[in-house]
Amino acid sequence: MxxxxxxxxxxxxxxxxxxxxxxxxxxxxxxxxxxxxxxxxxxxxxxxxxxxxxxxxxxxxxxxxxxxxxxxxxxxxxxxxxxxxxxxxxxxxxxxxxxxxxxxxxxxxxxxxxxxxxxxxxxxxxxxxxxxxSEVHAVKDIEGAQPIKITAGEILFDRVTFNYKRNSNLFEDESLIIKAGQKVGLVGFSGSGKTTFANLILRFYDVTSGRIMIDGQDIARVTQASLREQVAMIPQEPGLFHRTLMENIRYGRLDATDEEIIEAAKRAHCHEFIERLDQGYQTLVGEGGGKLSGGQRQRLAVARAILKNAPILILDEATSALDSVTEKLIQESLKDLMKNCTTLIIAHRLSTLADMDRVLVFDKGQVIEDGSVQELTKRKGYFARMWKMQSHGFLPEEANE
Ligand SMILES: Nc1ncnc2c1ncn2[C@@H]1O[C@H](COP(=O)(O)OP(=O)(O)OP(=O)(O)O)[C@@H](O)[C@H]1O
Ligand SMILES: [Mg+2]
Structure with missing residues (x-):
């Protein structure tokens, strides 16, 4: 044996x-x-x-x-x-x-x-x-967990401490509130914990202590499926299935009709390139979307999120692989989408933050500055320095550059 x-x-x-x-x-x-x-x-x-x-x-x-x-x-x-x-x-x-x-x-x-x-x-x-x-799952629904009901989309971090295994604490005793409908930009150097922040809201990890509440409901006490059903996230590296473009976009909302999908694709500016393909929406995208360009993949992910139309929207560098013209166009359609939902946008290009109500600046897992772009640039702190250092709207890789 x-x-x-x-x-x-x-x-x-x-x-x-x-x-x-x-x-x-x-x-x-x-x-x-x-x-x-x-x-x-x-x-x-x-x-x-x-x-x-x-x-x-x-x-x-x-x-x-x-x-x-x-x-x-x-x-x-x-x-x-x-x-x-x-x-x-x-x-x-x-x-x-x-x-x-x-x-x-x-x-x-x-x-x-x-x-x-x-x-x-x-x-x-x-x-x-x-x-x-039989390996134990890291994140489990508690017994008798109820589905979450997100209507307004207010996110509250209540004294949250979190760390990945081995690492030192990424968030320590972090408290903040994101009001319903607020548009928040998250900035900070690479590895400062922005993606982790988003992952915590989606409960991909359980917090070590404290709690995260959405519309007054502790996300640790509701079903994970219902939570993720109501939060649309465009990840840093959107993955695609080796299925048709139609099926890939429909992943955002399974009961969407073909017309709705094409409408979403138009708003995400995918329709242009999809139409030019031989088999149009029936084209297979290759494993992991290998037959598409990086920017096309991102636009498909945007279309998915548009289709999902959830009360909370999180964009993790969702337009980073796009040229500035296409990016502008997509931002226009996203603006529409963002109108009635709470939005978190993670961005390295500070220029994308112009329309945000508020910016959170991350450094080594701590939110070190919090305020509107105007306030923060005036404050002459971390953000003001980043703002100055950025050339053409991009952040340099390291602080000492
Ligand atoms: N699954 C994981 N397991 C262990 N450590 C992780 C994991 N994911 C991220 N980390 C660590 O947590 C820290 C924060 O990572 P995170 O992905 O949140 O950074 P980020 O701010 O999104 O960076 P970037 O701008 O490069 O995307 C990093 O030091 C990273 O190495
Ligand atoms: Mg990240």
Whole structure:
């Protein structure tokens, strides 16, 4: 059981390596690392062969012992029979009956044994898979969790402390309130915790202490599905399914009609490029959207969010891959969408913050400044310095640039 479990673990690791390698095929080719990858994979393969042999050896040893024992038993039976016959308490009939029975039984025992070792091997394999399935989920709905009802879209952080495993606290005792309908820009250098802030609102992680309330309901006490149903997020790297464009946009709202989808696509300025494709909305986008450009992928993600039309909208660099003309156009349509919902916009281009009611400046997981663009530029603090440092509306990579 133990050796079979070991073996099955390495087999799943090996499969994982293949998937990881294939999904990074672009890197492999960019750096011409085909032979390196082969070598890298060989290590796992060798380990797999070793463990496979070990598992097979255990079975061989068991069968060897059994073979020797059967052999000894046969000798003993034959010897006893011959001895009995010479002493005349075994007849010729007894002799053949017992020999035949002994052989048949031996065969059956052999069969049962091979089945049993097969059984234990399978138990080992099942154990290895079950250990994956039975892993405890990080974020769970509490018992009797009710769906959340978001109408206004007010977000309250009440003394929130949070950290990823290993890391030091990213948010510590953070309290703030985002009023319903407010348009808030989140800025800060790379790694300052902006995406994490958004992920906490979507409850992808549970806070260590404190609570996050939306419209007066603690998000830890409602169902995750209902929460995510009512918050539209365009992530930093929008993923697409290897399905048609139509299906990909419809992911925002499954019961949307084709007309609604085309309408959303028009507002997100996807319609232009989709129309030019041979199969239009029925075009398959390739794995992860590989057959589309980065900007096209982002526009599809925007279309999804427009279709979803949720009371809370979070954009994580949603237009970063677009040229400034297309970006302007999309911002126009987003303005429409933002009119009746609470909006959080994460942006590296400070120029995109012009229409925001309020800006939160992040630094190492703390909100260090909070106010309108005018206030913050006047205050001569962190934001004012970033504002000055930015050239053409972009933030430099590091503070010391
Ligand atoms: N899943 C994770 N597990 C552990 N640490 C993480 C995880 N995601 C992010 N971090 C860490 O948390 C910190 C904040 O990351 P976050 O993604 O929130 O930054 P960000 O402000 O969105 O940066 P960027 O502008 O580059 O997108 C980083 O130091 C990062 O390494
Ligand atoms: Mg981010």
């Amino acid at each position: 133990k050796t079979a479990q070991d073996h099955s673990e390495i087999v799943s690791q090996m499969t994982g390596q293949i998937v990881d390698c294939l999904s990074n095929i672009m890197n492999v080719r960019l750096f011409a690392r085909e032979s390196y990858e082969r070598q890298y994979f060989r290590q796992f393969q060798n380990d797999e062969i070793l463990r496979s042999k070990r598992a097979a050896n255990v079975i061989q040893i068991v069968q060897l012992i059994q073979g020797v024992l059967s052999f000894l038993l046969m000798i003993l039976v034959i010897y006893t029979l011959i001895y009995g016959w010479s002493q005349s308490w075994v007849t010729l009939g007894d002799f053949s009956l017992i020999i035949m029975t002994a052989f048949t039984m031996m065969g059956l025992i052999w069969f049962i044994d091979s089945q049993i070792s097969l059984l234990f091997r399978e138990i080992g394999v099942i154990r290895a898979s079950l250990s994956l399935i």
